[in-house]
Amino acid sequence: MTRRVRRWVLAVGGAGLAALLVAACPALPPFGGATHPYGDRVVHESLARQTANTIASVNFDQRAFDTLGELGILFASVIGTVVLLRQTRDERRAAPEPAAVSLPVRRYALIVLPVALLTGLYVVAHGQLSPGGGFQGGVVAATALHLLYLGADYRALENVRPIGLYEVGDALAASGYLVTGFAGLLGGTAFLANTLLPYGTFNTLASGGTVPLLNAAIGMEVACAVVVLLARFLDQAVEIEKESGS
Amino acid sequence: MMSVLPYLVAVWIFLTGCYGIVTSRNLIHAVGCLAVCQSATYVLLLAVGYRDGGTAPVFSDVEPGSRPVVDPVVQALALTDVVVGATVTALLLALVIQVSKRHGTVDPDELSELRG
Amino acid sequence: MNHLLPLLVAAPLLGAALLVAGGRRLPRAVAEPVGCVVSAGTAALAIVLLLNSSPPLVEWVGGWAPKDGESVGIVLVGDGPGLGMAALASLLTLAALVYSWRYFDEPPRRHAGSFPALMLLFQTGMCGFAVAGDLFDAFVFFELMSVVAYALTGHRVEEAKAVQGALTFGVVNSLGAYAMLLGIALLYARTGELAMVKIGRGLDAHGGPDALTLAAFVLVLTGLLVKAAAVPFHFWLPDAHAVAPTPVCMLLSGVLVEMGAYGVWRVYGTVFDGPGGIPAADVERALVVLGVLTGLVGAVMCWYQRHIKRLLAYSTVAHMGLFVIGIGSLTPEADDGTALYILGHAGVKAALFACTGILLDRYGSVDEHALYGRARSLRGVAVLFVLGALGLAGLPPFGTGLGKAVTEEAVGGPLSVVFVVVSAVTAGAVLRVAAHVFLGAGPEPRDVSAYETTGIREEPETRHRLSRVPDTMTVVPALLLAGSLAVGAVPGVARLVGHAVSEAGSGGAFTSPHWTPAGVLLGLLSTVLALGLAALAVSRPEPFGEQPWTEPLRRLQSGHIGDYVAWTLAGATLLGALALPGILS
């Protein structure tokens, strides 16, 4: 199709869809309305189970099955990226060149690295209490590791990052989530139901039944997944080259 | 106006992102536009769940029942989607890298292997 | 029994996790059997559950059973159609895994488990989608199966076509998924619920349909129809299915696309069919129009392909059109027929792809012209291929024939002409390929158009070109064809399917699909037409070759992501326009 035809199709399709959606907006409940039946039930159940962060309760207890699916997506993207960005037959690895980084940047990176790792852990650990959780904390921790690449060079990062271990960690974290689910089934109730753990005292680290466990599993899986993903991209951008002459 | 503005913004973002993909001349740019489309879904979800004068249903620092709270369900839906969206973007970018290797270009106008 | 429903998702996911956890030490000889065993176990579970699915199983995951009719959890629904789709997906995954036994030449180094793991994740996604009773949960698993499909399509990264097809697939389908999520958000805003049945009730409680209902309907259906490859959402499909590894093609064409149609049936039947939803007449108009367009475009494009996998992919598009018509006609009998048709088609289409895979690995080509007369020695494969083509035409007693006959009778009138034409043309194209490739019949075809994808210079997927066809690669298509035959020939199957579908559907009237003389005659008619078309095309290439009037149609299939996204938007508009009258009145 020529560019002109494409623009016409886009104009017609976009205008139609825009008209439809804009017409739907006034029919929506006004922004800021007070009717949220599902939301109100969720808050009630979350408090009944001593989980201070309602969102964590939805993610890891009431709708934990959705999170299982999301975990699957994450896992699949990681395997997919590993497969897609593999080193093919016509490619070779070139040793990364060491980079000279100015001193303040290097110092900053090395000081912030542990702080960021700790923050990541903190965000994961307090997931069922305050804003945060496995998804967010995992990303923070994994990103923090890459300060080594920014503050030093790629070799320094590779030294602390045995990528195979992270792949295994990713898979084990996913298995951990599933095994917690199976425990509910074996305990005689239902998949992903909490049969083992007490609900604890409201607003403490050990509250919420299986929420902290599942939260930790997600945290580990997200952290490992992000590390593996970035490793594949860094490999491509820094190391892997096309075999010369082919 | 205020009662529909957030919804309209979500619609605008979605359609803008679509426009970007259609007219893009660079596949990396197109994947970026897809990420823009996805952010429309977050905006719509959270706008749907908002309650006037509400606060987050996170009770680590407020007493339960002391203030009205917004809808936690949509937040949970949006939250997981953010991280998943990033990994899907990564997968698509991986494909773009391979396209550039095999075709020598990332301009969709120049890709002509599949047609007819 | 209902507590076992989540295992359909958890078991293959755990299998995939363990395969990856095995890490770099895991040898291929272990990874592949483990994948097969897990897949087979899940398939067995799905079948056991299916046999116990009357009355339908309902499971609240995490034990969040409703209190006073209200729940905060996720509901899984294990009724006949849902578990049937899960069982079909599981069996096909197993078939594809067995077919690919020691198949790829180069599993990613030190990642022997990754291909079986991805296949298991694919199975996870499809099973999860099939049993979802919660709209957002359905979206999550829908996204899971899409993500795995992108990765699997691009698996052969050294193929330029494969990575381009996978990227197109990924962008268009992701966009469709986001549209669906927007639709879910609209429905949540209106009803404050996520379980499909509750959303339906919420819509009814609100009163008649309005702009919001229509917008939600259009957005959700756009996501599903992109997956179901209805015209004009279909452009990604030939590009992706023609380039994916053969075992993946079997799954993509056999069941993934059908999941989109199943989703349309499920979502319309539970969410939009009440008085607060979209009026039946409008849904019927929208789906039947799109279905007819899809069938005809798919058939025409199928006829003019020379790349065999692409030809099969277009025949999938054409058959999806028939399924969409069947679902869109909203009668219990048409639903039964479509269910049977999907079952039969899955076996036939997967078998055809499997046979094409053998050609690819043996001759390094899937081009009809380049392979002219070269496969004379592959007698067994030739028989399977021709049987598959006859099954595609709807020859009694194949399952496709029964499904087609029942649906034709239900939709009646001019629409049954579409069924006959589409099945005859697609089967004729496949038979033409068979005659050219396996028999070397007729004059050697000449290259006419420069504007098309050829199938020459394709890399075989096995390590070396096969000198001998491994048994697994011929047994699998044979079994798949036998399965398709059984759907139509074993009398109990049709009754069971009919019972399951009517129990789950809103109709309530129990139907019992069976062969009728008219159905047999129509099936024979399609077959004869297909044979005739193939014979004419082989003996007289001229009038059946490239026609000028198809040129614009072929130009639309440009391989350009921008075009496809523009058409997706246009398709959403078309869908909205077709369903609009009921909202206005």
Added chain:
Amino acid sequence: MDDPLIVVALLLVAACATAAVAVRDPERQALVLAVLGTALAVLFTVLQAPDVGLSQLAVGSALTPLLLMLSVRKVRRRERGKGRTR
């Protein structure tokens, strides 16, 4: 009650999204997307969704830009390499 704040955040996000589409060079688009991520995080905080905001910050401020920039670099490097051999 907090209307002006919400309106400002919404408009900021809309402007950023438009800019992210309008900027055609992928490197520069990555910069705009990083700002879009931050703007979205502020909007989510204003809409009382700190969990989502945190998620968006974690992903949008460093991860997505890094992925995009690495892809651009890989693609650029290939194109430059091609130019040399010619």
Added chain:
Amino acid sequence: MNGWTATATAVLALGGGATVWGVATGPLGRRVVAQNLSTSLACPVLLLLAQGYGRPSYVDLALVLALLGPVGTLVFARLLAEDLEGDPPGARAATYAVAVFGATVVIVLCAVAGPGRAMVKLLVTGALLVAGNLVASRALAGGFSGSRHG
């Protein structure tokens, strides 16, 4: 709406608008500076919002942004080093102004919060914010130059 949120609104409207304009137009050097400023502005805004809503737990967002915002800028500084070499961006006045603004917000909030855990968190956030902002802008202005890009 109280004083805190009003201030946040004003900062967001003026500063946010300016950074979006800056990042979307002009030479590359100006765009990276605008990106850096956007995170250093958003961080105090988040702190103000946490105070304005009376939700100390929202401070976590500012903490994470103070950590990761500069990381993002360093990514750009590293991977765009070649393009920035010719014209190293320097926006000293704007950078210091924003840093001073951030520091002021942190100090005021500390004074309001009084000694305790909350104050420690605020101080850490403030220190990371100011240090990160300065280091990142220094890296943009040539901190990576002269390096080979590995």
